Amino acid sequence: MNRFEMRERLENKLTKKRFEHSLGVEYVSGCLAMVHGADVNKALTAGLLHDCAKCLPADEKIARCQKHGLPISQVEFANPELLHAKLGAYYAREKYGVDDEDIRSAIEFHTTGRPAMSLLEKIVFVADYIEPNRKPLPEIDEIRNEAFSDIDASVAHILKNTLTYLDSGSCGDTDEMSVRTYKYYTSLNSED
Ligand SMILES: [Fe+2]
Numbered sequence: 698m699n700r701f702e703m704r705e706r707l708e709n710k711l712t713k714k715r716f717e718h719s720l721g722v723e724y725v726s727g728c729l730a731m732v733h734g735a736d737v738n739k740a741l742t743a744g745l746l747h748d749c750a751k752c753l754p755a756d757e758k759i760a761r762c763q764k765h766g767l768p769i770s771q772v773e774f775a776n777p778e779l780l781h782a783k784l785g786a787y788y789a790r791e792k793y794g795v796d797d798e799d800i801r802s803a804i805e806f807h808t809t810g811r812p813a814m815s816l817l818e819k820i821v822f823v824a825d826y827i828e829p830n831r832k833p834l835p836e837i838d839e840i841r842n843e844a845f846s847d848i849d850a851s852v853a854h855i856l857k858n859t860l861t862y863l864d865s866g867s868c869g870d871t872d873e874m875s876v877r878t879y880k881y882y883t884s885l886n887s888e889d
């Protein structure tokens with residue numbers, strides 16, 4: 698399936714707003730790939746599809762992960778929104794014909810990140826946060842600048858803001874992987 702066909706399918710699966718966000722992440726992922734020397738086409742595809750499973754109801758997310766044998770952690774059970782990442786990686790292959798492992802892992806880890814991410818994983822993680830359709834977030838100008846000049850710093854910065862927001866929010870379900878990713882990228886940035 699080419700990206701044109703992917704966009705057509707995706708538009709039917711997402712809300713208007715989520716579809717616009719996906720186009721924003723597609724383009725920004727492509728730009729970041731150009732700057733950082735990653736495969737531009739892979740970045741565009743991963744960015745476009747990263748939220749392809751986002752607009753399912755929470756109980757559907759759980760049911761479909763169970764149906765397809767995708768493991769669900771306790772935190773994910775309590776906060777099924779997190780599941781759209783691994784379910785999205787699964788649908789990228791099954792529904793959009795994406796065979797590429799790099800693309801699928803960039804989709805799978807776009808929400809929490811993980812320690813020692815690949816360049817493509819970092820690109821989609823960062824593009825998801827900085828794309829232009831996002832409503833203004835704290836320190837966004839600085840994070841956008843870092844995204845193009847020092848991508849590891851922008852990963853750490855995004856997680857710091859996300860974890861602050863999660864901790865002060867009502868849900869209290871800080872994903873352990875986000876914390877591990879944050880610690881990893883903070884220690885990287887403090888080494889020099
Ligand atoms: Fe997402």
Ligand SMILES: [Fe+2]
Binds near residue numbers: 747
């Ligand atoms: Fe997203």
